[in-house]
Amino acid sequence: MNFKNELAAWSKLVDDALDRYLPKADEYPTTIHEAMRYSIFAGGKRLRPVLVLASTKAVGGSVEKALPVACALELIHTYSLIHDDLPAMDNDDFRRGRPTNHKVYGEAMAILAGDALLTLAFELIASSAAAFSLDRVNLVTLEIAQASGSRGLIGGQVVDMLSENQAITGDIMEYIHRHKTGALFRAAVRAGAILGGADAEQLTSLTNYSEQMGLAFQIKDDLLDIEGDEAKLGKPVGSDVKNQKSTYPSLYGLEEARRMADKAATDACAELKIFGPEAEFLRSLMHFIINRDH
């Protein structure tokens, strides 16, 4: 199966699993369950769950069994988007071309829907206990909780918020990205590896891959805001410049930012040299991320 087909197949697997794991929209109290489903099924790329599956496959684990943990990562990612979009935070009315959660369900319900998705993520991880040895599930819980907390994702969001409309250093920009987006990519890859029974060398290689991949992803994001096509992106370009946001291109220049993204992508793939064809998907994914147009 080629990369695009496998990516589509895994996204479908994740979507079907999410549909099974989330309370149905008609379960009482219905509004919260509708609100949770609205944002989960809003057309995300499912990058974090796919990373879990690809990483577990690279070490010979079962993709099927890793689905609850893969979906948990998507629940956490989605909760963080719902809360980020709130009027008190980024105050965004649209995401991926659709009204944001609070525009449809109101602020209170959006806050609670986010809370409920975060809580359900940990229930899902714990429910993996039937499929894996408990010590792996325990390690994965710790990994994901740490990556999502005030020393991970939330810490990145805090520093991003406090840095708004300010000139920041490259170090602070890197802190924001490493925490706000990087931490969850890293946790996704490590969770898949741990569930699949990675040895120490494999875990180190995959961790390094995830960090370089996260960096390349972020620089590409910054580049798309300058060079991207609004129609393909589904959002206006140039918002970083307009908001005077520090980005890789603004701090290092366009040429150097492109070079940094390419280098991170190359380094990411170099980390996979201990793997054979079982990691081909992770290699292709890195190319896909660096060449994407949205």
Place this chain on the structure above:
Amino acid sequence: MNFKNELAAWSKLVDDALDRYLPKADEYPTTIHEAMRYSIFAGGKRLRPVLVLASTKAVGGSVEKALPVACALELIHTYSLIHDDLPAMDNDDFRRGRPTNHKVYGEAMAILAGDALLTLAFELIASSAAAFSLDRVNLVTLEIAQASGSRGLIGGQVVDMLSENQAITGDIMEYIHRHKTGALFRAAVRAGAILGGADAEQLTSLTNYSEQMGLAFQIKDDLLDIEGDEAKLGKPVGSDVKNQKSTYPSLYGLEEARRMADKAATDACAELKIFGPEAEFLRSLMHFIINRDH
């Protein structure tokens, strides 16, 4: 040791543990850690963690080892209060006589502090793995996640919000209480019991105790809003009547509500008949709750 002294000793144990488990206020990014600590150390009764400790003691478990899970319950309780107080929800400026989290740190930080406390709760539970067999930790994680999610605490908050300024039936009022406050009491007692190695009979008795105790707690709360002393409560009385809120006294009358509270308290203690002096604290706690003046 008499009940009041033991309650004070356990509260102190919980406070000290929370201080160890929470990131220090000067850890970067400091604002979020200050905000988390502000609400955690705002003078709560520590009822939920104490229930974990009392329940584990009743079945012969170690109070010391149960501390991370006990504290996790307090983190979840506190996060739910921070989010409930937000302008989009109950819009409360004060809690326990102090400005609410968002009044001090702003709405965005209050939302993130709540998110971070919820996330840290699951990290803490997972960190118990060194002290207990992993299957107990896994059961406790499931128990607490379910009690906190859209089928528990959050579901109760949703129905409470949607029922505002409406006449509701006794059934709906009961749904709200059983979920919004009852679910976490129940999870606290069951978590303590499971960690302590309760057998099936003990777990059933303690579960029934927690449900009757939660009911008595809620009716007493309603009664205090009518008969309480503002100075001791630290908040104005009569707010339920003013907000036309359905309560046990408003639906069943003052006399009947008092009788229902007493019956629930008596039933709760009757559930403990299979236990000896090791459950004395839980019995005293029930008396304490029903006779409290704040």
